[in-house]
Amino acid sequence: MDGRPVLVCTEYEDATADLVIAELNRRRVPVLRFDPGRDFPTPMVLAARTGAGGWGGRLTVGERTADLSAVRALYHRRPSPYPTGSGEQAARFAAQENRRGLGGVLGALPGCLYLSHPQAIARAEYKPAQLAAATRVGLMVPATLITNDPGEAKAFCAEHPTIYKPLHAGAYDVAGEPAGIWAAPVEAGEIDAAVTHSAHLFQAQVPKVADVRAVVVGEQVFSARITAPPGVVDWRAEYQNLTYEPITCPDGTHGALLRFLAAFGLHFGAFDFAMTADGAWWFLECNPNGQWAWLEDAAGLPITTAIADLLENGASQHE
Structure with a gap:
């Protein structure tokens, strides 16, 4: 592949990743997409070598090859899990070697921006850690x-x-x-x-009048007010009966969200808040790899563009 590629690590059917890849293609940014849980060790081929600048070598998927030392960004979306190898001992051993070998190299690429790093995502998925971090950065927590x-x-x-x-x-x-x-x-x-x-x-239970989903990409915050029918506690159970509108994130909350992501080493987060009648936002949780495509259309939020900007610019804009 010519130029510095973006690696997209996700499952085969991922309409959200498709939006970002289409935008990167429009910008002529080279993209190598794969699903490690299904593509490795066939048809993927890994040949990684240590060097003075870190890991180099190549990653080949079918007829496309990426130079590991030149990867500008890795978009860790929704890859299938590595097979557990629950059968015979040799299969279990191979499965663990694949996860630690391929996964380990992909998590240690030199000069690569991670959106976000798989290990950072895993750490941030623990709700007790989220609630503690939200309190530390100044968010209101029930x-x-x-x-x-x-x-x-x-x-x-x-x-x-x-x-x-x-x-x-x-x-x-x-x-x-x-x-x-x-x-x-x-x-x-x-x-x-x-x-x-x-x-x-x-x-x-917060006496909310609406919910808010705030999607943070890099240092940009895209927020939507979500209104559900009266009496609905969890809006996710009423997708067919919701209304959306863009809403401005309060300045103090904006800074707190960036501090929250920095605490976990993340460049993306989908935050859920309960909003009370006085306009206060109460933190409920953060999905460090949450969905956002439906919200982009429903509330007119340019999230695809923001993600493509981050991936295209790579680590250079965070140095």
Whole structure:
């Protein structure tokens, strides 16, 4: 590939990455797209060598090859996980070697901007770390309890209106059909011994009038007010009945979001806030690799352009 390429690491079907790749193609920025969980070790070929300037060599996918020492940016979107190799011992060994070999090289490229670094994304996915960081940078955080003690949960729910939300939005099925576990109100009388089975997150319910999704790209913040039908606690359960409008991020919040991302070493974050009648934004969570394409269309936010700018400019604009 001629020129300094952008590597796009994502699954085969990723309409969000498609938007960014199309914009980079329009700008004639070379792009090498792959899904390490499905493409390595075939058809991908890795030949990486150490040198004075760090890792060099080549990464080949099909008929396209990238010079590892010249990668300007890596866009870590939604790659498939490396196969676990749950069968025989040799397969398990190979799977771990692939993840640590290819993944290790891709995470240590010289002069490369990461949007964002896979290890930084992994660290930032822990909600307790997010809530602590949000408090440190000056964001307003609702009172929160994480426990497996039913007595503690009952006492917390008795203090104020409370919602329960999962600590991780993983895959979940109901009667064989994919389903989401949404944030939902919970009262003290509903708490029972089932709480002992795992950690639970309980949070004081914010008397919100709307929600806000703030997407941060580099140092730019794109915010949309999301209005759901009355009584809806988790707007994600009502996608068909939402209205969107762009909203300006308060100056103090803007700076806090940048400090939050810097604390985790991120260049991107999709933040969720509850907005009260007085216009205050209460931090709920940050998805360090969240979706944004639907919001770009719904609220008219130029997020694709901002991401393409960051990837095209690479590490030079952050030196």
